[in-house]
Amino acid sequence: MSSVSPAPRTVLVTGATSGIGWETARLLAVRGCTVIVHAPDVMPGRDALDRLVAAGVDASRLCLAVADFSRLDEVRSMAARVADGHPTLDVLVNNAALVAPEHRTMTADGNELSLQVNFLAAYLLTHELSGPLSARPGSRVVNVSSAMHRTASISWDDPHRAKRYSRLAAYAQSRLALTISAREKAPWTSVSVHPGICDTALLPLYAHEGDPAADGAQRVARLCDPATEVVPGAYYDRTALSPAAPVAMEERTVRRLRKLADQLLAKAA
Numbered sequence: 001m002s003s004v005s006p007a008p009r010t011v012l013v014t015g016a017t018s019g020i021g022w023e024t025a026r027l028l029a030v031r032g033c034t035v036i037v038h039a040p041d042v043m044p045g046r047d048a049l050d051r052l053v054a055a056g057v058d059a060s061r062l063c064l065a066v067a068d069f070s071r072l073d074e075v076r077s078m079a080a081r082v083a084d085g086h087p088t089l090d091v092l093v094n095n096a097a098l099v100a101p102e103h104r105t106m107t108a109d110g111n112e113l114s115l116q117v118n119f120l121a122a123y124l125l126t127h128e129l130s131g132p133l134s135a136r137p138g139s140r141v142v143n144v145s146s147a148m149h150r151t152a153s154i155s156w157d158d159p160h161r162a163k164r165y166s167r168l169a170a171y172a173q174s175r176l177a178l179t180i181s182a183r184e185k186a187p188w189t190s191v192s193v194h195p196g197i198c199d200t201a202l203l204p205l206y207a208h209e210g211d212p213a214a215d216g217a218q219r220v221a222r223l224c225d226p227a228t229e230v231v232p233g234a235y236y237d238r239t240a241l242s243p244a245a246p247v248a249m250e251e252r253t254v255r256r257l258r259k260l261a262d263q264l265l266a267k268a269a
Contacts, residue, residue, distance in 0.1 A: 015096030
């Protein structure tokens with residue numbers, strides 16, 4: 001009796017040129033997934049692919065997707081290219097993030113930089129990829145968040161923090177928004193995770209020392225594995241199911257955030 005091998009799972013990892021994103025891409029590719037490696041530009045993307053191959057990844061398992069998340073038109077274009085090339089997407093890892101600048105910085109789309117890159121781009125990408133994410137049962141969206149979301153609040157009337165800007169407050173707000181968005185109802189299962197304090201470009205916000213990025217990636221990749229049972233909308237602290245900030249658990253807040261995100265995207269369209 002002949003048997004048909006299941007098709008390899010397809011995963012898109014954003015912010016995959018370094019740190020936890022790169023290590024997550026490596027782990028998932030080694031485990032047999034086709035991995036779409038997101039980069040903000042072509043050159044760092046090709047460099048990331050070269051380093052993955054040098055680390056033992058089969059080049060045939062890798063694809064490159066390029067978009068600068070500070071430009072929402074590039075996010076939309078990348079989503080369209082991914083959907084054309086990969087009609088089925090099993091996992092989306094929303095990992096791309098940056099440290100909020102010392103001084104408030106606005107994007108060409110009219111959004112505070114860390115709010116757009118760390119949350120709004122992920123929200124847009126997830127919705128733009130709803131077709132591929134809905135194509136096969138069991139798909140997942142894993143939002144790489146932070147324990148710092150617990151210190152945050154959403155400045156609903158001033159999300160770009162024009163009146164009172166703090167880089168820590170802006171960054172924490174973006175992580176809270178990403179955590180809240182994992183609770184949005186969808187045909188796929190969404191979760192958020194604090195991968196631990198790791199030695200990445202974000203480390204200065206947290207501490208002087210951190211775990212290796214590979215350790216954080218193990219915690220992210222675990223949630224991408226269909227053998228790992230997850231609770232839809234849940235927040236994980238490393239590997240433990242953990243209560244998110246109370247505000248993130250409120251259905252009213254989930255609806256309010258979606259309305260805000262849709263307004264910001266409509267303004268930028």
